[in-house]
Amino acid sequence: MxxxxxxxxxxxxxxxxxxxxxxxxxxxxxxxxxxxxxxxxxxxxxxxxxxxxxxxxxxxxxxxxxxxxxxxxxxxxxxxxGLIDAHTHLVFAGDRAGEFQQRHAGASYEEIQARGGGIASTMRATRAASYGELVALARERLRSMRAHGTTTVEAKTGYGLDRESEERLLTVAVHFAAETDLPQVVPTFLGAHVVPPEFRADRAAYVRAVRDEWLPAFAGRAAFCDVFCERSAFSLDETRSILSTARRLGYHLKLHAEQLSRSGGAALAAELGATSADHLDCAGDADLDHLAAAGVVGVLLPGCSLTLNTPYPDARRLIAHGVRVALATDFNPGTCYCENLQMMVALGIAHMGLTLPEALLAVTRHAAAALALADRGTxxxxxxxxxxxxxxxxxxxxxxxxxxxxxxxxxxxxxxxxxxxxxxxxxxxxxxxx
Ligand SMILES: [Zn+2]
Structure with a gap:
């Protein structure tokens, strides 16, 4: 040799x-x-x-x-x-600790929204934050993730929800490519997270803005385009329209699919050749067969179930259908304020039917596949x-x-x-x- x-x-x-x-x-x-x-x-x-x-x-x-x-x-x-966190909402300002405590003291989400809480409160705080403030906040979170063994982090936009703010979040995510002592950041554009208040009367105009103006402008800077495909967010047709355009522009695709209701997002992920479909709590058997046939990675997010006290996604079912399973934190201020992937491994084993080898694959090799990265995870x-x-x-x-x-x-x-x-x-x- x-x-x-x-x-x-x-x-x-x-x-x-x-x-x-x-x-x-x-x-x-x-x-x-x-x-x-x-x-x-x-x-x-x-x-x-x-x-x-x-x-x-x-x-x-x-x-x-x-x-x-x-x-x-x-x-x-x-x-x-190094562990790979394939689904985070890394960049935002503010926190929703009060809302978390109110919810577990008996308040409903509607009551919390009526008091100005929920995603809208994160959007307001994020829009008001400067670029420097957002970089500093994201850096602290990346340091915490690194301390817990994470070396690659996917980071979504989606708390700006206007052109200028979304671009600022994306620029923050891209910024960390230059900081080589921090986990590598994979930026995802999630302008289609929810329809912001100023577009509630004309949601079609918001979809057009995301699809026809922002997507072309951000191409080449965000590796992925993601859409929250859900009754309360974006319909199947809106999701298809945005992601089809993103694919033409060279983005890899992700979907928040089948989280709160069966939306058809998983089948759409398979149809469009998405890299991953995330959440999948309400996915049906046929949905899982489509994902397996198309090689779409299923990203499961047990921290949300822990935070919201809702049933855990059944990883065994995905595996039985031949879907590769990744585990991620879904780090975000509303439903999982946790940087620690080790915790998701523990929840995956204790509550989702994963064996230890499967849970480890879910935060290494399969998480790399969920980010279309062939140079890591093994x-x-x-x-x-x-x-x-x-x-x-x-x-x-x-x-x-x-x-x-x-x-x-x-x-x-x-x-x-x-x-x-x-x-x-x-x-x-x-x-x-x-
Ligand atoms: Zn998410």
């Missing part, structure tokens, strides 16, 4: 390395979790160049370099791919070096020990956070003809 290029990062002494790509597998109904015990992983720049049993590391020849690599001793603990040479470093010796503590943070650090694009202490004990092997 020819010598590998000089490494920039070496992680030694990994108790269990979960590659999520099927080596040394634990079978699960939706794929397999590759596990290498007593492992090591080597990266150069943002890419993995080698991983395998620790015992083989010393046999690998690396070209020498003036600069020694950073070295992390994983202490015999678990390392997984670990192999050539893929991004995005990792979560866990403070547990065996991965079966995940979901079992819940409500606390089991992650001690992450690696994003080959860069550790928190930064690894300098170590100078690395002695690269001389190139050889092995």
């Amino acid at each position: 020819p010598a590998l290029p000089p490494p920039t990062l070496v992680i030694r002494n990994i108790g269990e390395l979960l590659t999520m790509n099927g080596e040394r597998t634990i079978p699960s109904a939706t794929g397999s979790v590759g596990i290498i015990s007593e492992a090591a992983l080597v990266a150069r720049g943002e890419r993995i160049i080698w991983l395998g049993p620790m015992a083989q590391l010393d046999e690998i020849a690396f070209e020498s370099s003036e600069t020694p690599p950073q070295i992390i001793d994983a202490g015999g603990k678990v390392v997984t791919p 670990l192999a040479p050539g893929l991004r070096c995005d990792l979560a470093l866990w403070d547990i010796p065996r991965h079966d503590a995940i979901g079992y020990h819940f409500g606390v943070n089991l992650v001690t650090g992450v690696v994003i694009g080959g860069r550790p956070h928190p930064p690894a202490p300098p170590v100078s004990s690395w002695e690269p092997c001389a190139p050889s003809s092995r």
Whole structure:
């Protein structure tokens, strides 16, 4: 084997390395979790160049370099791919803590809306916030997500709901591409979240604005276009009209589908070749068959069920129909104010019928598929070096020990956070003809 290029990062002494790509597998109904015990992983720049049993590391020849690599001793603990949160409403201002407490003290959503609460209150606070304020708020949330092991975050607009405000939210999401110590942000345009108050008398005009003016203007900046397809938001025909235009403009597609009622959104997602259909609480058997046949990922959001005290989506049913399942936080100020994907894994296992391997796939490999990202979610040479470093010796503590943070650090694009202490004990092997 020819010598590998000089490494920039070496992680030694990994108790269990979960590659999520099927080596040394634990079978699960939706794929397999590759596990290498007593492992090591080597990266150069943002890419993995080698991983395998620790015992083989010393046999690998690396070209020498003036600069020694950073070295992390994983202490015999678990390392997984960095977690991927495939559905968040990251960028907004204000909070709705009072509304949450009122609701659980017996107030109805209608009463809360009558007092000026609900999505309209977030819209008002978001419109009033400056670009700098929104960046600062989103940065704090991304830091919290990173602290819990998340290295890629999808971020939707949808609390601006006018041209200028939606563009500001999108620009905030795009801004984080330049901040390489934070999770990578995948921007989604969700102008069709709800019809804003000023368009209630002429919703067709709002759909035209989103479809004919904003979508073309934002093309190339947002990776995805999403629509909230629901009785209280956008009809099936409105959704089709917006997403068909988005597809022509080169957006990948997502839908909020079948959350509160059966809207036909899942079948539409399959028809249009959407990357994911999200929520799916009320999806029928035929809907799931359509999703499976079209390869659409089902993104389930158990934090909403926890917050709203409503039934959890049945992940087993999706899997039985052959739909790949991802789990996401749906981080938002109304129905899930939680940055922690580990919590969604715990809920997925305890309340949605997922096995641990399935729940882990749902926040790694399948979550990457829900964002059309082929370079992450599993670990192999050539893929991004995005990792979560866990403070547990065996991965079966995940979901079992819940409500606390089991992650001690992450690696994003080959860069550790928190930064690894300098170590100078690395002695690269001389190139050889092995
Ligand atoms: Zn959502």
